[in-house]
Amino acid sequence: MTIERKDIAHLMALARLNVTKQEEERLAEQLPKILDYVGQLQRVETKGIEETSRVTDLANVTVDDVPRESAIEDDLLKQAPNVENALVKVKTIIA
């Protein structure tokens, strides 16, 4: 499996991530090895086998759609690095 520098750059853009030059060197070496390793699954015959995404029988568990009071709004807001007038402040999105 080959994964090139430009692929890593593309993945970083998709994942909203950035790495240092040194990290990039290391990833360029490591990622193909990891992909080769997990690639051994291709040897396993899985024709007609369904996929498992959950292991218990629970499916579509819902709660009643009833609004609840939250007593922690202020504490939640306090956690945001940048708050103004009880609103979370971010950089300009639409100029």
Place this chain on the structure above:
Amino acid sequence: MTQAFSYEKLTIHEASGLLRRKEASAEQLARKSIERAKELEPKLNAFVTIAEQSAMAQALAADQYLLQEETEEVPLTGIPYAAKDIFCTKGIETTCASKILKGYIPPYNATAIERLERHRSVLIGKNNCDEFAMGTSNENSAYGPVRNPWNAERVAGGSTGGGAAAVAAGSVLFAIGTDTGGSLRLPASFCGIVGLKVTYGRVSRYGVAALASSLDTIGPLTKDVADAALVLEALAGHDPNDATTPKLPDEAYFQQLNLELKGKNIAIWKEWNKLPGIEDDVKASFEEAVEVLRKQGATITEISLPHAEYAVPVYYIITPSEASSNMARYDGIRYGASTTNGEDLLSRYIFTRAEGFGPEVKRRILLGTYVLSAGYYDAYYKKAQRVRTLIKREFEQAFAGGIDAIICPTSSTEAFALGEREHDPLAMYAADIFTAPVNIAGIPAISVPCGFSKNNLPLGLQIIGRSFGEQRILDIASAYERATEWHKRHPSFSSEAS
């Protein structure tokens, strides 16, 4: 109050007796715990936070409760414990051992913390761990590696390494952590204590930072099996805030411990010693453990699990995939650390994440993004989910055939040296070969001490059970433990007599 006990060796059930008989107070235990945790911190690095003030307040409240005339049987009341730093703790910083959550003070408790608070257990602090629980050696923490109490040049195992080190060293009586691919059992094995991985859904994960949502479980690290049963009783059960927890009747795991091994059918995972890299000491101690079980009256058979060896590659597709999506929430906007770099919103996200996440987290995010991207999704993610079905089915068929438990070593090696595998992700991932199949199948397993290597490092026996069959593996583990002395050994530190 005279002190006729050595705190660092106490189990929960022993300490609970001391508290009931007024031979110790919760305040005294909490003070001992904090002292020891602080004293050993330079050696072990097992804590990110020691919450002295709130711990003492909780201890005093527990003592108040114990003074009342009619108190219910409350085995966890006044017991000092620690939680992996990925459990949200109201008012106490929760970092996930990551720079990106530096300074984050959760406004609420995880359900597991809430339940222990209801039992009046005393939260001493937050344990160091691998960043967002990604790791098998506890070297991926932004706060530095956790060291093994048996040998400070060795890893404690990950990702719940701080909890395992703190329990093994006798700082706290138990710790709670998470197990996604082996993160409770592996450190338990490396540190010579008991680690219980529950059935997926048995314990609520509400308020615990998610790694791989289809695999994550929560469980205890304790000094013995009876303690694991006690903590599980407090943690288990349906929670409306975690949709994966089924509504099942409560079980009295501790009261119902049945130590009779006669008539129990225990199967050895037949292919276990065909897997690569198993150390001779591990083989010898496992074979000895099998003989102990046989002598105690268990019927020993073998069971073939031909696909279980693929669990690690399945794990390293599913986990990065789910992790890459779970990690998307850390953007520096609503909580945690945020950078001042970046001119617009997008670049601020990118800088915050680039500065906040460590190398293994980045590696898994990129790997997950890759295998989920168009063109690769079927070849990797879907394929892994299909192999997952095969692994799960093999375990189901084994248990349907009347087996009570499947056994194998917990780890293929003793605790390895710090730095030894740091730059070799594949060697690091291989540490999960015996534990990952259990998570892939979603079933429970327990690791109990079963010997020591020539380097005087602990080794573990893994006992795997059927879905929601925690009681039976606790029974077998407890019977094994009664017939052995391994769990009674404790590490000694240079400052004290051994």
